[in-house]
Amino acid sequence: MSSGPSSDLAPDLAPGMRERISNRFQQHFPVLHQDLHHLYANRFADEHAFALWLMDLLSITGSSIAQRPASLLELDQQRSEDTQWFTKENMLGYCCYVDRFAGDLKGVQQRIPHLQELGVTYLHLLPFLKARAGENDGGFAVADFDAIEPPLGTMQDLEQTCDALRQAGISLCSDFILNHVADDHPWAVAAKNGDARYRDYFYHYPNRNKPDAFEKNLGQVFPQVAPGNFSYVSDMQAWVWTTFYPYQWDLNYRNPAVFADMAAALLRLANRGVEAFRLDSTAFLWKRTGTKCMNQPEAHQILQALRSLVDIAAPGVLLKAEAIVETAELPAYLGSNNEAQATRECHLAYHSSLMAASWVALAEQDTSLIRHVVAATPAVPAQSSWLTYVRCHDDIGWNVLRPEASLEAEDVQQRLARVSRFYSGDNSYNSSNSYARGQSFQASDANAVHGTVGMASALAGFSSAQSIEEKYLARQRLVLLYGLSFCFGGMPLIYMGDELAQANDETYQHIAAQAADSRWLHRPVWDENLYQQRHDSLSHTGAVFNAICHMLQIRKQLPQLAAATPRQLLTQASPAVLAFMRGSLEQPLLYLANFSENNVSIDINTLLTGYDIPAQAWVNQLDRFDTGATVTLTAYAQLWLTPKNHSGVNA
Incomplete structure (x- = not known):
């Protein structure tokens, strides 16, 4: 393979475009080959068999390039020439569920004026692909990567939405759930029906011996409603690895077919017009006995290989790592500038430690923990950026802060548990009354460090505020956290409703499909009444909206706030x-x-x-x-x- 396969992946394109693609191939194929060889060569009988598999993967990549619309090929070229385009001081993200924000994909197009008023350049629509029938973890249990959840629209609607957003200067980001698929995905159905090929797409064990060996070191994501990491599937007569919910089956990335099929699905969506992918649960992609099965070296090689494929086939596309891990583990998801062997991984990564530490600083009125996090945050590699945020669709997980909290004398467990209780509004553990009105998430142990759910406005004190002064302080807290996210260095992200100081949504408790998951507390439906108040400076909604918009306008004028400075x-x-x-x-x-x-x-x-x-x-x-x-x-x-x-x- 020293000479490599042909770089003419799309021979039917115009000569100029073929030359550009050839140049990209020559630049990125060596890294792609190195990563894939390390991951999968030992899965084949010999080097020739591996080479044939790799040629098939490149054939899929070439077909994707050949089918890529001309407008996206031109976008690829523009962004290849300006590789820092997403790190500039004018970049701003916005995150929402399609149905909660606008009803369906066509409705999203009607909300573009609001996004433009804020200055949004990047719109993350939470899962909109066809999800599992029944419970589906808010869409994160995907049943089909090539179909839209029917109430939200069709693939044609997605293409039209992408095009409308692009014309408004906004890139659409889609969730791409790398770690697992739903138990009614065709691969899982085939595995249940005895298809040996697709059974190897998943981790399955005939008894508890290996699962129990793994469990000794594994954490639990949902200990209250989905304890453990394995589920018995009677159709398989086996224990299947299910890190999250029993209906979400972890994919076996030791199988090269899984990588190839997932990469192909991503490239198909990129050709629909999706310009960024939030790669969900990246830390969990590789399993190894005796470890937490998180942040394994092979997980990074999978991401690096995906990055190389995207750099060849669709360099206008961004990859974003959703890795909610300790600060020390975060930078690797962006790659490295190591002189001996620089790596390119995801373009963006959530700075979850910064987010959690900023809420700790508010609760304690002390910035010691956040200063530890800032001190531990290195400069990012070239052509990458942090994604900074205040809230998202998930809970705030305080345990990512354990390493920084351990640098001080106070007991880590007691400290983080106290913060968790503060944001649940529990005053019995605080010397002063808590203004926050969130809830604890997914733990029944009274001594555990619970995650926290709730809208930013409720956690900042709006829901409990009675007096004018209390409401003013709540506004100051909320605007302070967004100001930090705007200034820290990275692409800031607004979570839908925060710009309007929207409150918690208690109605989820009366909806059967949501009642067991308190994260729906901070997944409200768009409040049109609040939106109409956004320019009323006498309302608290108007005051928050105007303050956030003002900061964003100033930010655009300050080159010091570009991600790379x-x-x-x-x-x-x-x-x-x-x-x-x-x-x-x-x-x-x-x-x-x-x-x-x-x-x-x-x-x-x-x-x-x-x-x-x-x-x-x-x-x-x-x-x-x-x-x-x-x-x-x-x-x-x-x-x-x-x-x-x-x-x-x-x-």
Whole structure:
């Protein structure tokens, strides 16, 4: 294989396009071959058999390129020439369920003006592919990668929605559930019916010997409603690996056919117009006895191989890793700049530790934990970016913070459990009343560190606020967390309803298919009444909406906030304050945030000790007011400061 297969993957295209694709193939095939050979060569009788399988995979890739619409081929070329397009300061994501946001895919097209008003450039629609009949984990149990859930529309509707969004400057992101399929997916049905080929698409065991050996080291995702990681399937007369719910069967990526079929499904969706994929549950892709079966080296090689295929066939497409893991494990999902062997993995990865730590800082009115997280966050590899967020469709998992929490004297279990109880609104474990109105998630043990569910507004105090002052503080908290996500470095993401301070949705408790999953508390239906109030500055919805839009408008004018610009954590006296610097010493931006309800004064010259920044006066870009060397942060306030002698704002 040293000479490699032919790089002419799509001979029917125009010569210029064929040359571009050939160049991409020559650049990315060596890495693709290396990863796939390491993963799968030992599954074949000899090197020749492996080479034939690889040629089949490349044939599928070539067919995908040949069938790719001309508009998407042109988009591929544009983004190949501007590989940092998704890391710029104007990038903004928005996340929602199709039905909760707009009814169906056609309805999403009608919501484009709202997305444009916010400045959204990236729309993540949560699972919309055909899901399992009955319970389906909110669509994350996929029954068909080539069909849309019927109430949401058709594949033609998807293509039209992608096109309409693209014309508005918005890339559509689809969930692509890599780890598992539904138990009524054709592969699972064939396995139940005795098809040996498809049985090998899944992990299945005739007795509990191997499952019990694995369970000794495995965690549990849903310990209350779906305990354990294996489910007995009578049709198979076997125990099937089901990390999540019993109806979600983990795919066996030791089987090269699984990789090939999943890669082909992804490329077909890319040809429909999907420009980004949230790769669900990436940490779980490879199983190994004696480990947690998370973050295994082979899981990264699977992602790297997918990245190489996408770089060849559809380089206009982004891959986003959904890996809710400890901070130290996160950077690997973006690849590395290692001089000996640089790797390219996903373009984006959720910074879940930053999100969870920001809520801890609010609860404790102390930024020690978030400062540990920031300090542990390395610069990202070239052509990649963090995805920063405040809330999402899932629960807040506090356990990702255990390594950082262990750096301090307090018992980690007690500390994180106290935070969890704070956000469930349980006042019995706090010295002061909790303003939060969330709920605990998926644990029956009173001493466990429960996950937390709830809309951002409810967790920030809107639902409990009675007085004008309490509502003002709730707004300050919510806007503070979004300000951090806008300034930290990455692509920020707004979760549907947060821009309107939308409340929890308690109605899920009366819906049979949702009642057992409290995450539906923060999956409300779009509130048209709140939307109509978004410009009413006297309403709390209007105040939040205007504050978020204002920050986003300022952000677009600050090149220091592009994802690739450096970040320096700054040391200051008050534990309530988070301070860091973005940009260069010649053109810095200081981010200062007070996570407490008390006023805090900061001497900027002291803050910048050791940095050669001679500015005597600063401009707060959020209100364009000048300030001297000493500033006061009121309750939950934030400042975006640039030196007065050069404001740092683009003309």
